[in-house]
Amino acid sequence: MDELHTIADFVRWAASRFNEAHLYFGHGTDNAVDEAVALVLQTLHLGQELPPLLWQGRLTYREKTQLLNQLQLRLEKRIPVPYLTQQAWFAQLPFYVDQRVLIPRSPIAELIEARYAPWLEIEQVNRVLDLCCGSGCIGIATAIKSFPEAEVDLVDISPDALAVAQKNIDEYQLNDKVHIVQSDLFTELAGIHYDLIVTNPPYVDAQALEEMPEEYHHEPVLGLAAGEDGLSFAHQILAQAKRHLTPHGILVVEVGASAPALIAAYPDLPFLWLEFARGGEGVFLLTYDQLPD
Template sequence: MDSYRELITEASKFLKDKGADSPFLDALLLMAYAAGDISKEKIITMYPATVPADTKAKFKEYIEKRARGIPVSYIRKRKEFYGLEFFVDESVLVPRPDTEVIVDYTLKLIRENPNLKRIHDVCTGSGCMAIAIKKNASHSIEMSVSDISQDALSVCKKNSLSILGHPLPAVVSDLLLSVNGKFDIIVSNPPYVTTEETSKIKQKGSPEPSLALDGGKDGLELIRKLVPQALELLSPGGYLIFEHHDAQAEESNKICREAGFKQVACLRDLAGRRRATVAQKPYEPD
C-alpha cells in the first residue's frame, strides 16, 4: 500500500527527471487537489496514511499531465496573483509574479493622485491585473478591459464576478482599435515572446495560447502598434504601463519616446530585471 509520502516522493523524482522547475511543490499541490482540493499543509499531516485508490488514480493522471508540460495551474484551474485566486484555463496565460510590478506601480500612482480614475487593461487575459488594481484601489476607479479573444474575456468575466462581485466593462478588440474613451492609465501585458521562441514553447507541449505569447520576429511588433494607439486614448498627463522582457527594455523605451511620450522609465522586479516600461503623455502638445 502506498502512503501519501511515498507517492509524493516518487512523483517528485519523476517530475524532476522530466525537467520540472519545482517537482516537489508540483507533486504536493497535485496530491492536495486529487485528495479533494485540500491544503498542501493538510496533506503533509497525512503523510503516513494510505492513499485511497480513487485519489491515487487522479494523482497519477495529474502527474502525467504535468510531465507532458501542462502547468499545475491549468490542471487545478486556478492561480494566485497579488494575493487573489484566479480561475485559469488554456484560453489565457497563467498569471506570473513578474506582472505584479505593474499592479504595484499603478496603485502607487492612484494613491498619489486620486484624479487618476479611468483605467483600461488591454490584452487583459484572465483579468488578473485589472481585477487586482480594482480590488486594491484606495478610492473608486473606473476599470475596463479588452482582449482580442472572446474566450479570454469570458475567463476575465468569471474572475471579475468571483472576486469583485460584478463584471468589468469589456470589449473584444485588436489591441486598442475598438476601444473608445479617454483614460488616465492604460496597462498591458501584451504578447512579447519572439515567434521563434513561441514555436519552441509550443513544441515542448505548453498549452498556453500562442495568441497571448507571439509578439512577432523580435517580440516587439505588438508593442510598436500599442504605444501610439495608447497615446491617442490617454488624457494629457496619462500613463501607459506595459510589460516586456528585460532584454527589450531599451527598445521599448525608444518606441515610447519616438511615439511622443516624454517621461519614460523602466520598472524593475524584485530581482532587478527591467520588466515593464512606464511612459507619461505630455500635458501640452509640442
Template structure:
C-alpha cells in the same frame, strides 16, 4: 505507480511523485507534487505535512494519477488545477489564457503607485487575458472603474468569471476587439498592458510548458515589438491629460520600447522599473 500492498499515504505518494517528476525532467518536482496533491485533496499544502501518514482514498489516488500524467506531459500546473494566485487573489485559468506570472505583479504595483492621488481613476487593460491585471487593480482601488479588451472571446469569458470571483464585476466592462478598436472616443487615466512580446523566431525555443499557452498571447511579431508600436503610437488619443501608459516588457526590450515615444506627440517616456531580479520589467509613459 507500482507499490507493495501497503496503502499510499500522503507522505509516500509525495516522495514517489517528487522522484518521478525529477526523473522526467519536471522543473520543480517536489513543489509540483505538493500543489497537485493539495488541489486533489482540497486542503492547504501545510496540511499535507501534518497528515503524512493519512492514506489516500481510491478516488483521490485515481484523480492524482491523472494529474501526474498531465504534468509529465508538460501541461502547466495552473492548467491542471484550473487556478493561479496573483497579487494575493485567486484566478481561474484555462488553456485559453496566459498564466499570470509573478513578474507581472511589478506592473500592477507600479500602476497602483502611479495612481496614488487619483480619486476615481478610469483604467484600460489591453489584452486582458485572464483579467489578472485589471481585476487586481480594481480590487485594490475601490473607487476605480475599468475597461478590459481582448481579441479572444474565450479569454473574456475567463476574465468575466475572475471579475465576479473577486467581486469587481460591477466596475469592469469587457470588450472584444483589437487593442483600442472597441474603445474609440473614450479616454482613461491609465492604460495598462502586458502584450505578446516574444519574437516569432523564438517561439520554438520556449519550454514545452509555455508552448501550451495561447500563441496569440505570446507571439510579438518578428522583433517582439509589434504590439508595443501600436499601443504607444495611439496611446495619447486615449489618455486624459496627466494620465499614463504602463507596459510590461521582456528581457532587453525596455530601451527599444521607451524609444517608441520619441515621434509621438503628447506622450513622453517617464521611466523604467526593474523587477526583483534587477531586470527592466515595466516602461512608463506620461500624457502631456
C-alpha cells in the same frame, strides 16, 4: 500506488519524477518540489498552505487515482500545473484559467500590491484599462487591491479569453465595476480616457517562440507571438496610448525579453524600467507627457 499513502508521499514521489523527466518549471514555480506541492494540494482542494499535521494524512483510493492521472498528464504531455488544476495565483489571489488564456505570471503583480505607488494616488484613479487582458487577472487584481472605487475595462481581441475573464469577474462578484470589451487593442475604445493603462501584450519574438519549452506550447499562441522582433503590439500601443490617457495618467507595459529591441527602436523615449523584489523584468512605465503624440 500501494506504496503511496500520504500527501507527503505523493509530493515526494512527484518531485522525484519531475526531476527525472527534466520538466520545465515556469508557470508559478521554479523547481520540482514546489511544482509537486502545487499540483498535489490544488488537486486535493487544500489551498496554498497546509498545517503540518495534514502532511501525514492518508488519501482515499479515489484521491490517489485522481492525483496519479494529473501527474501522468504533467509528465507525459508536459501540461502546466495551472491548466491541470484550472487555478493560478496572481497578486496573492486565485484565478480560474484554462488553455484559452495564458497562465498569469507577470511581475506587474508587485506593482498592483503597491497600488502603483508612487506614480498614482488612489483618489486620482477613476478608470483603468487592462489591455490584452487574457484571464483578467491584472485588471481584477487592480480593482481589488489597488483602486477599489475605480471602473475597470478588460479588453481582449479573443472571445475565448474574455469568457475566462468574465468567469473570474463573476467569481469575485465585480460585475458592477469590472467590464469586458472585445477589441483589437484600442479599436473599440474611441473617446474613452483612462487614468491607468496597464498591459501585458504578446511580446515573444519568432525565434524565442520556436525555442520555447514544450510547456509553453499548451498556451494560446495568440497571447505570445508578436512578430519577428516581438514588438508588433508594443509599436501600436505606444502610437495610440496617449489619446486614451488622462493628462495625469500612466502607461505600464510588459515587453519581457523584447526590452532591448524596444529601447533600440525608440532611443529618445524615456522609458522607466521597473524593478521587482520577487524577480521579473521588461516592464516599463511612461507618463502622459512622455508618450509620443
